[in-house]
Amino acid sequence: MPQDSKPPAWQAAETRDWIAYYDRVAGGEPRETLKLALGKFDDEREPGRSRPGPLAIDLGCGDGRDTAELIRRNWRVLAIDDHPEGLRRLRERSDADIKAALADGRLEIREQSFVQVELPACDLLNASFALPFCPPEQFAALWVKIVRAIEPAGRFAGQLFGDRDSWSIIEDRTHHTRDQAIALFDDFILERFNEEERDGEDAMSNHKHWHVFHVVARKRS
Ligand SMILES: C[S@@+](CC[C@H](N)C(=O)[O-])C[C@H]1O[C@@H](n2cnc3c(N)ncnc32)[C@H](O)[C@@H]1O
Structure with missing residues:
Protein backbone atom coordinates (compact mmCIF):
# COMPACT_ATOMS: atom_id res chain seq x y z
CA MET A 1 0.00 0.00 0.00
CA PRO A 2 1.40 3.48 -0.81
CA GLN A 3 2.68 5.31 2.27
CA ASP A 4 0.21 8.20 1.85
CA SER A 5 -2.79 5.87 1.97
CA LYS A 6 -1.86 4.32 5.32
CA PRO A 7 -4.86 4.72 7.63
CA PRO A 8 -4.21 7.13 10.48
CA ALA A 9 -3.90 5.57 13.93
CA TRP A 10 -7.07 7.29 15.18
CA GLN A 11 -9.12 5.03 12.99
CA ALA A 12 -8.55 2.08 15.32
CA ALA A 13 -12.08 1.18 16.48
CA GLU A 14 -11.20 1.82 20.13
CA THR A 15 -10.08 5.39 19.48
CA ARG A 16 -12.04 6.23 16.37
CA ASP A 17 -13.83 9.57 16.41
CA TRP A 18 -17.34 8.13 16.09
CA ILE A 19 -18.98 11.50 16.78
CA ALA A 20 -17.31 13.00 13.71
CA TYR A 21 -18.49 9.92 11.80
CA TYR A 22 -22.10 10.39 12.99
CA ASP A 23 -21.90 14.06 11.92
CA ARG A 24 -20.75 13.06 8.43
CA VAL A 25 -23.35 10.37 7.80
CA ALA A 26 -26.33 12.13 9.43
CA GLY A 27 -29.47 11.81 7.32
CA GLY A 28 -28.24 8.69 5.49
CA GLU A 29 -30.71 6.27 3.97
CA PRO A 30 -31.24 2.77 5.40
CA ARG A 31 -28.66 0.31 4.11
CA GLU A 32 -29.41 -1.68 0.95
CA THR A 33 -28.75 -5.00 2.70
CA LEU A 34 -31.40 -4.18 5.30
CA LYS A 35 -33.91 -3.17 2.63
CA LEU A 36 -33.25 -6.36 0.70
CA ALA A 37 -33.73 -8.53 3.79
CA LEU A 38 -36.97 -6.73 4.70
CA GLY A 39 -38.23 -7.24 1.15
CA LYS A 40 -37.53 -10.97 1.45
CA PHE A 41 -39.53 -11.14 4.69
CA ASP A 42 -42.37 -9.21 2.99
CA ASP A 43 -42.34 -11.67 0.06
CA GLU A 44 -42.76 -14.59 2.47
CA ARG A 45 -45.67 -13.04 4.34
CA GLU A 46 -48.93 -14.86 3.69
CA PRO A 47 -51.54 -12.55 2.10
CA GLY A 48 -53.96 -11.21 4.68
CA ARG A 49 -51.81 -12.41 7.59
CA SER A 50 -49.44 -9.87 8.99
CA ARG A 51 -47.01 -11.63 11.27
CA PRO A 52 -47.20 -9.86 14.60
CA GLY A 53 -44.06 -8.42 16.08
CA PRO A 54 -41.05 -9.95 14.37
CA LEU A 55 -37.88 -8.97 16.26
CA ALA A 56 -34.80 -7.44 14.70
CA ILE A 57 -31.52 -6.81 16.46
CA ASP A 58 -29.64 -3.84 15.00
CA LEU A 59 -26.12 -4.57 16.19
CA GLY A 60 -23.73 -1.61 16.00
CA CYS A 61 -26.74 0.58 15.21
CA GLY A 62 -24.86 3.89 15.42
CA ASP A 63 -27.31 6.79 15.17
CA GLY A 64 -30.00 4.44 13.93
CA ARG A 65 -30.61 4.84 10.20
CA ASP A 66 -31.57 1.14 10.01
CA THR A 67 -33.39 1.08 13.34
CA ALA A 68 -35.58 3.94 12.11
CA GLU A 69 -36.50 1.98 8.97
CA LEU A 70 -37.33 -1.11 11.02
CA ILE A 71 -39.61 0.92 13.29
CA ARG A 72 -41.32 2.51 10.28
CA ARG A 73 -41.94 -1.01 8.97
CA ASN A 74 -43.47 -2.19 12.24
CA TRP A 75 -40.69 -4.42 13.50
CA ARG A 76 -39.78 -4.73 17.14
CA VAL A 77 -36.18 -3.67 17.51
CA LEU A 78 -33.36 -4.20 19.95
CA ALA A 79 -30.77 -1.56 18.99
CA ILE A 80 -27.28 -2.09 20.39
CA ASP A 81 -24.13 0.02 20.22
CA ASP A 82 -21.38 0.85 22.70
CA HIS A 83 -21.27 4.56 21.83
CA PRO A 84 -23.56 6.72 23.99
CA GLU A 85 -23.63 9.57 21.46
CA GLY A 86 -24.87 7.31 18.66
CA LEU A 87 -27.62 6.06 20.94
CA ARG A 88 -28.49 9.60 22.04
CA ARG A 89 -28.90 10.61 18.40
CA LEU A 90 -31.03 7.53 17.77
CA ARG A 91 -33.39 8.56 20.60
CA GLU A 92 -33.70 12.04 19.06
CA ARG A 93 -34.42 10.94 15.48
CA SER A 94 -37.46 12.53 13.88
CA ASP A 95 -37.73 10.28 10.78
CA ALA A 96 -39.51 7.53 12.74
CA ASP A 97 -41.63 7.59 15.87
CA ILE A 98 -38.77 6.54 18.11
CA LYS A 99 -40.24 8.00 21.29
CA ALA A 100 -43.55 6.17 20.85
CA GLN A 138 -13.33 -11.51 20.04
CA PHE A 139 -14.97 -12.06 16.67
CA ALA A 140 -15.39 -15.85 16.82
CA ALA A 141 -17.29 -15.67 20.12
CA LEU A 142 -19.47 -12.85 18.79
CA TRP A 143 -20.23 -14.80 15.61
CA VAL A 144 -21.31 -17.86 17.63
CA LYS A 145 -23.75 -15.62 19.53
CA ILE A 146 -25.07 -14.14 16.28
CA VAL A 147 -25.68 -17.50 14.60
CA ARG A 148 -27.30 -18.88 17.75
CA ALA A 149 -29.61 -15.87 18.09
CA ILE A 150 -31.03 -16.02 14.56
CA GLU A 151 -34.09 -18.28 14.44
CA PRO A 152 -34.41 -20.93 11.71
CA ALA A 153 -35.64 -19.13 8.56
CA GLY A 154 -34.45 -15.88 10.11
CA ARG A 155 -31.89 -13.68 8.39
CA PHE A 156 -28.55 -11.97 8.74
CA ALA A 157 -28.03 -8.68 6.89
CA GLY A 158 -24.88 -6.62 6.92
CA GLN A 159 -21.28 -6.20 5.86
CA LEU A 160 -17.94 -7.86 6.45
CA PHE A 161 -14.68 -6.28 5.32
CA GLY A 162 -12.27 -8.15 3.05
CA ASP A 163 -8.58 -8.84 3.44
CA ARG A 164 -7.62 -6.35 0.71
CA ASP A 165 -9.42 -3.45 2.40
CA SER A 166 -7.08 -0.58 3.46
CA TRP A 167 -8.16 -0.96 7.05
CA SER A 168 -7.10 -4.60 7.30
CA ILE A 169 -3.72 -3.45 8.70
CA ILE A 170 -5.36 -1.74 11.68
CA GLU A 171 -4.79 -4.09 14.53
CA ASP A 172 -8.18 -4.06 16.25
CA ARG A 173 -10.24 -4.70 13.09
CA THR A 174 -11.65 -7.98 11.81
CA HIS A 175 -11.27 -8.67 8.09
CA HIS A 176 -11.98 -11.85 6.14
CA THR A 177 -10.90 -13.43 2.91
CA ARG A 178 -13.77 -14.24 0.57
CA ASP A 179 -13.57 -17.93 1.53
CA GLN A 180 -13.53 -17.11 5.24
CA ALA A 181 -16.53 -14.84 4.83
CA ILE A 182 -18.52 -17.47 2.93
CA ALA A 183 -17.59 -20.12 5.52
CA LEU A 184 -19.25 -18.06 8.25
CA PHE A 185 -22.57 -18.79 6.57
CA ASP A 186 -22.47 -22.60 6.62
CA ASP A 187 -25.79 -22.64 8.47
CA PHE A 188 -27.37 -20.23 5.99
CA ILE A 189 -28.48 -19.94 2.40
CA LEU A 190 -26.80 -16.91 0.85
CA GLU A 191 -29.40 -14.69 -0.77
CA ARG A 192 -26.93 -11.90 -1.53
CA PHE A 193 -23.16 -12.06 -1.37
CA ASN A 194 -21.77 -9.05 -3.23
CA GLU A 195 -18.03 -8.50 -3.18
CA GLU A 196 -17.26 -4.81 -3.69
CA GLU A 197 -13.67 -3.72 -4.36
CA ARG A 198 -12.82 -0.19 -5.40
CA ASP A 199 -10.69 2.85 -4.59
CA GLY A 200 -12.63 5.64 -2.98
CA GLU A 201 -13.01 7.61 0.23
CA ASP A 202 -14.23 6.77 3.69
CA ALA A 203 -16.91 8.82 5.46
CA MET A 204 -14.21 11.26 6.62
CA SER A 205 -12.97 11.83 3.04
CA ASN A 206 -9.74 9.90 3.59
CA HIS A 207 -8.48 7.81 0.67
CA LYS A 208 -9.55 4.20 1.13
CA HIS A 209 -9.38 0.97 -0.83
CA TRP A 210 -12.74 -0.63 -0.11
CA HIS A 211 -13.07 -4.40 -0.06
CA VAL A 212 -16.47 -5.24 1.36
CA PHE A 213 -18.82 -8.22 1.36
CA HIS A 214 -22.49 -7.21 1.39
CA VAL A 215 -24.49 -10.12 2.76
CA VAL A 216 -28.10 -11.17 3.17
CA ALA A 217 -28.46 -14.77 4.31
CA ARG A 218 -31.37 -16.93 5.45
CA LYS A 219 -30.76 -19.43 8.21
CA ARG A 220 -31.61 -22.99 7.24
CA SER A 221 -34.78 -24.27 8.89
C1 LIG B 1 -19.55 2.47 10.83
S1 LIG B 1 -20.66 2.61 12.18
C2 LIG B 1 -22.13 1.89 11.48
C3 LIG B 1 -23.37 2.41 12.16
C4 LIG B 1 -24.69 1.96 11.51
N1 LIG B 1 -24.88 0.53 11.63
C5 LIG B 1 -24.74 2.41 10.08
O1 LIG B 1 -24.87 1.56 9.20
O2 LIG B 1 -24.67 3.61 9.83
C6 LIG B 1 -20.10 1.34 13.28
C7 LIG B 1 -20.79 1.37 14.65
O3 LIG B 1 -20.26 0.28 15.40
C8 LIG B 1 -20.12 0.70 16.74
N2 LIG B 1 -19.09 -0.11 17.37
C9 LIG B 1 -17.77 -0.14 17.10
N3 LIG B 1 -17.13 -0.98 17.91
C10 LIG B 1 -18.10 -1.51 18.74
C11 LIG B 1 -18.07 -2.45 19.81
N4 LIG B 1 -16.93 -3.04 20.18
N5 LIG B 1 -19.23 -2.75 20.43
C12 LIG B 1 -20.41 -2.17 20.04
N6 LIG B 1 -20.48 -1.27 19.03
C13 LIG B 1 -19.35 -0.94 18.40
C14 LIG B 1 -19.71 2.17 16.65
O4 LIG B 1 -20.00 2.84 17.86
C15 LIG B 1 -20.53 2.64 15.47
O5 LIG B 1 -21.74 3.22 15.87
Whole structure:
Protein backbone atom coordinates (compact mmCIF):
# COMPACT_ATOMS: atom_id res chain seq x y z
CA MET A 1 0.00 0.00 0.00
CA PRO A 2 1.40 3.48 -0.81
CA GLN A 3 2.68 5.31 2.27
CA ASP A 4 0.21 8.20 1.85
CA SER A 5 -2.79 5.87 1.97
CA LYS A 6 -1.86 4.32 5.32
CA PRO A 7 -4.86 4.72 7.63
CA PRO A 8 -4.21 7.13 10.48
CA ALA A 9 -3.90 5.57 13.93
CA TRP A 10 -7.07 7.29 15.18
CA GLN A 11 -9.12 5.03 12.99
CA ALA A 12 -8.55 2.08 15.32
CA ALA A 13 -12.08 1.18 16.48
CA GLU A 14 -11.20 1.82 20.13
CA THR A 15 -10.08 5.39 19.48
CA ARG A 16 -12.04 6.23 16.37
CA ASP A 17 -13.83 9.57 16.41
CA TRP A 18 -17.34 8.13 16.09
CA ILE A 19 -18.98 11.50 16.78
CA ALA A 20 -17.31 13.00 13.71
CA TYR A 21 -18.49 9.92 11.80
CA TYR A 22 -22.10 10.39 12.99
CA ASP A 23 -21.90 14.06 11.92
CA ARG A 24 -20.75 13.06 8.43
CA VAL A 25 -23.35 10.37 7.80
CA ALA A 26 -26.33 12.13 9.43
CA GLY A 27 -29.47 11.81 7.32
CA GLY A 28 -28.24 8.69 5.49
CA GLU A 29 -30.71 6.27 3.97
CA PRO A 30 -31.24 2.77 5.40
CA ARG A 31 -28.66 0.31 4.11
CA GLU A 32 -29.41 -1.68 0.95
CA THR A 33 -28.75 -5.00 2.70
CA LEU A 34 -31.40 -4.18 5.30
CA LYS A 35 -33.91 -3.17 2.63
CA LEU A 36 -33.25 -6.36 0.70
CA ALA A 37 -33.73 -8.53 3.79
CA LEU A 38 -36.97 -6.73 4.70
CA GLY A 39 -38.23 -7.24 1.15
CA LYS A 40 -37.53 -10.97 1.45
CA PHE A 41 -39.53 -11.14 4.69
CA ASP A 42 -42.37 -9.21 2.99
CA ASP A 43 -42.34 -11.67 0.06
CA GLU A 44 -42.76 -14.59 2.47
CA ARG A 45 -45.67 -13.04 4.34
CA GLU A 46 -48.93 -14.86 3.69
CA PRO A 47 -51.54 -12.55 2.10
CA GLY A 48 -53.96 -11.21 4.68
CA ARG A 49 -51.81 -12.41 7.59
CA SER A 50 -49.44 -9.87 8.99
CA ARG A 51 -47.01 -11.63 11.27
CA PRO A 52 -47.20 -9.86 14.60
CA GLY A 53 -44.06 -8.42 16.08
CA PRO A 54 -41.05 -9.95 14.37
CA LEU A 55 -37.88 -8.97 16.26
CA ALA A 56 -34.80 -7.44 14.70
CA ILE A 57 -31.52 -6.81 16.46
CA ASP A 58 -29.64 -3.84 15.00
CA LEU A 59 -26.12 -4.57 16.19
CA GLY A 60 -23.73 -1.61 16.00
CA CYS A 61 -26.74 0.58 15.21
CA GLY A 62 -24.86 3.89 15.42
CA ASP A 63 -27.31 6.79 15.17
CA GLY A 64 -30.00 4.44 13.93
CA ARG A 65 -30.61 4.84 10.20
CA ASP A 66 -31.57 1.14 10.01
CA THR A 67 -33.39 1.08 13.34
CA ALA A 68 -35.58 3.94 12.11
CA GLU A 69 -36.50 1.98 8.97
CA LEU A 70 -37.33 -1.11 11.02
CA ILE A 71 -39.61 0.92 13.29
CA ARG A 72 -41.32 2.51 10.28
CA ARG A 73 -41.94 -1.01 8.97
CA ASN A 74 -43.47 -2.19 12.24
CA TRP A 75 -40.69 -4.42 13.50
CA ARG A 76 -39.78 -4.73 17.14
CA VAL A 77 -36.18 -3.67 17.51
CA LEU A 78 -33.36 -4.20 19.95
CA ALA A 79 -30.77 -1.56 18.99
CA ILE A 80 -27.28 -2.09 20.39
CA ASP A 81 -24.13 0.02 20.22
CA ASP A 82 -21.38 0.85 22.70
CA HIS A 83 -21.27 4.56 21.83
CA PRO A 84 -23.56 6.72 23.99
CA GLU A 85 -23.63 9.57 21.46
CA GLY A 86 -24.87 7.31 18.66
CA LEU A 87 -27.62 6.06 20.94
CA ARG A 88 -28.49 9.60 22.04
CA ARG A 89 -28.90 10.61 18.40
CA LEU A 90 -31.03 7.53 17.77
CA ARG A 91 -33.39 8.56 20.60
CA GLU A 92 -33.70 12.04 19.06
CA ARG A 93 -34.42 10.94 15.48
CA SER A 94 -37.46 12.53 13.88
CA ASP A 95 -37.73 10.28 10.78
CA ALA A 96 -39.51 7.53 12.74
CA ASP A 97 -41.63 7.59 15.87
CA ILE A 98 -38.77 6.54 18.11
CA LYS A 99 -40.24 8.00 21.29
CA ALA A 100 -43.55 6.17 20.85
CA ALA A 101 -41.70 2.94 20.03
CA LEU A 102 -39.61 3.31 23.20
CA ALA A 103 -42.72 4.08 25.24
CA ASP A 104 -44.71 1.08 24.00
CA GLY A 105 -41.75 -1.31 24.20
CA ARG A 106 -41.40 -1.87 20.45
CA LEU A 107 -37.89 -0.44 20.66
CA GLU A 108 -35.27 -1.19 23.25
CA ILE A 109 -31.90 0.52 23.17
CA ARG A 110 -28.91 -1.04 24.87
CA GLU A 111 -25.46 0.44 25.36
CA GLN A 112 -23.32 -2.68 25.09
CA SER A 113 -20.08 -3.68 23.45
CA PHE A 114 -19.69 -6.64 21.10
CA VAL A 115 -17.76 -8.39 23.87
CA GLN A 116 -20.43 -8.24 26.57
CA VAL A 117 -23.46 -8.33 24.30
CA GLU A 118 -26.27 -10.80 24.98
CA LEU A 119 -28.43 -11.55 21.98
CA PRO A 120 -31.97 -12.91 22.37
CA ALA A 121 -33.57 -15.08 19.69
CA CYS A 122 -34.48 -12.89 16.72
CA ASP A 123 -35.90 -13.03 13.21
CA LEU A 124 -33.34 -10.62 11.76
CA LEU A 125 -29.83 -9.79 12.90
CA ASN A 126 -28.81 -6.61 11.11
CA ALA A 127 -25.21 -5.44 11.44
CA SER A 128 -24.48 -2.71 8.90
CA PHE A 129 -20.81 -1.78 8.59
CA ALA A 130 -20.31 -2.70 12.25
CA LEU A 131 -18.80 -6.18 12.67
CA PRO A 132 -15.35 -5.25 11.24
CA PHE A 133 -14.94 -3.04 14.32
CA CYS A 134 -15.01 -6.08 16.58
CA PRO A 135 -11.47 -6.92 17.68
CA PRO A 136 -10.27 -10.08 15.88
CA GLU A 137 -9.69 -12.07 19.07
CA GLN A 138 -13.33 -11.51 20.04
CA PHE A 139 -14.97 -12.06 16.67
CA ALA A 140 -15.39 -15.85 16.82
CA ALA A 141 -17.29 -15.67 20.12
CA LEU A 142 -19.47 -12.85 18.79
CA TRP A 143 -20.23 -14.80 15.61
CA VAL A 144 -21.31 -17.86 17.63
CA LYS A 145 -23.75 -15.62 19.53
CA ILE A 146 -25.07 -14.14 16.28
CA VAL A 147 -25.68 -17.50 14.60
CA ARG A 148 -27.30 -18.88 17.75
CA ALA A 149 -29.61 -15.87 18.09
CA ILE A 150 -31.03 -16.02 14.56
CA GLU A 151 -34.09 -18.28 14.44
CA PRO A 152 -34.41 -20.93 11.71
CA ALA A 153 -35.64 -19.13 8.56
CA GLY A 154 -34.45 -15.88 10.11
CA ARG A 155 -31.89 -13.68 8.39
CA PHE A 156 -28.55 -11.97 8.74
CA ALA A 157 -28.03 -8.68 6.89
CA GLY A 158 -24.88 -6.62 6.92
CA GLN A 159 -21.28 -6.20 5.86
CA LEU A 160 -17.94 -7.86 6.45
CA PHE A 161 -14.68 -6.28 5.32
CA GLY A 162 -12.27 -8.15 3.05
CA ASP A 163 -8.58 -8.84 3.44
CA ARG A 164 -7.62 -6.35 0.71
CA ASP A 165 -9.42 -3.45 2.40
CA SER A 166 -7.08 -0.58 3.46
CA TRP A 167 -8.16 -0.96 7.05
CA SER A 168 -7.10 -4.60 7.30
CA ILE A 169 -3.72 -3.45 8.70
CA ILE A 170 -5.36 -1.74 11.68
CA GLU A 171 -4.79 -4.09 14.53
CA ASP A 172 -8.18 -4.06 16.25
CA ARG A 173 -10.24 -4.70 13.09
CA THR A 174 -11.65 -7.98 11.81
CA HIS A 175 -11.27 -8.67 8.09
CA HIS A 176 -11.98 -11.85 6.14
CA THR A 177 -10.90 -13.43 2.91
CA ARG A 178 -13.77 -14.24 0.57
CA ASP A 179 -13.57 -17.93 1.53
CA GLN A 180 -13.53 -17.11 5.24
CA ALA A 181 -16.53 -14.84 4.83
CA ILE A 182 -18.52 -17.47 2.93
CA ALA A 183 -17.59 -20.12 5.52
CA LEU A 184 -19.25 -18.06 8.25
CA PHE A 185 -22.57 -18.79 6.57
CA ASP A 186 -22.47 -22.60 6.62
CA ASP A 187 -25.79 -22.64 8.47
CA PHE A 188 -27.37 -20.23 5.99
CA ILE A 189 -28.48 -19.94 2.40
CA LEU A 190 -26.80 -16.91 0.85
CA GLU A 191 -29.40 -14.69 -0.77
CA ARG A 192 -26.93 -11.90 -1.53
CA PHE A 193 -23.16 -12.06 -1.37
CA ASN A 194 -21.77 -9.05 -3.23
CA GLU A 195 -18.03 -8.50 -3.18
CA GLU A 196 -17.26 -4.81 -3.69
CA GLU A 197 -13.67 -3.72 -4.36
CA ARG A 198 -12.82 -0.19 -5.40
CA ASP A 199 -10.69 2.85 -4.59
CA GLY A 200 -12.63 5.64 -2.98
CA GLU A 201 -13.01 7.61 0.23
CA ASP A 202 -14.23 6.77 3.69
CA ALA A 203 -16.91 8.82 5.46
CA MET A 204 -14.21 11.26 6.62
CA SER A 205 -12.97 11.83 3.04
CA ASN A 206 -9.74 9.90 3.59
CA HIS A 207 -8.48 7.81 0.67
CA LYS A 208 -9.55 4.20 1.13
CA HIS A 209 -9.38 0.97 -0.83
CA TRP A 210 -12.74 -0.63 -0.11
CA HIS A 211 -13.07 -4.40 -0.06
CA VAL A 212 -16.47 -5.24 1.36
CA PHE A 213 -18.82 -8.22 1.36
CA HIS A 214 -22.49 -7.21 1.39
CA VAL A 215 -24.49 -10.12 2.76
CA VAL A 216 -28.10 -11.17 3.17
CA ALA A 217 -28.46 -14.77 4.31
CA ARG A 218 -31.37 -16.93 5.45
CA LYS A 219 -30.76 -19.43 8.21
CA ARG A 220 -31.61 -22.99 7.24
CA SER A 221 -34.78 -24.27 8.89
C1 LIG B 1 -19.55 2.47 10.83
S1 LIG B 1 -20.66 2.61 12.18
C2 LIG B 1 -22.13 1.89 11.48
C3 LIG B 1 -23.37 2.41 12.16
C4 LIG B 1 -24.69 1.96 11.51
N1 LIG B 1 -24.88 0.53 11.63
C5 LIG B 1 -24.74 2.41 10.08
O1 LIG B 1 -24.87 1.56 9.20
O2 LIG B 1 -24.67 3.61 9.83
C6 LIG B 1 -20.10 1.34 13.28
C7 LIG B 1 -20.79 1.37 14.65
O3 LIG B 1 -20.26 0.28 15.40
C8 LIG B 1 -20.12 0.70 16.74
N2 LIG B 1 -19.09 -0.11 17.37
C9 LIG B 1 -17.77 -0.14 17.10
N3 LIG B 1 -17.13 -0.98 17.91
C10 LIG B 1 -18.10 -1.51 18.74
C11 LIG B 1 -18.07 -2.45 19.81
N4 LIG B 1 -16.93 -3.04 20.18
N5 LIG B 1 -19.23 -2.75 20.43
C12 LIG B 1 -20.41 -2.17 20.04
N6 LIG B 1 -20.48 -1.27 19.03
C13 LIG B 1 -19.35 -0.94 18.40
C14 LIG B 1 -19.71 2.17 16.65
O4 LIG B 1 -20.00 2.84 17.86
C15 LIG B 1 -20.53 2.64 15.47
O5 LIG B 1 -21.74 3.22 15.87
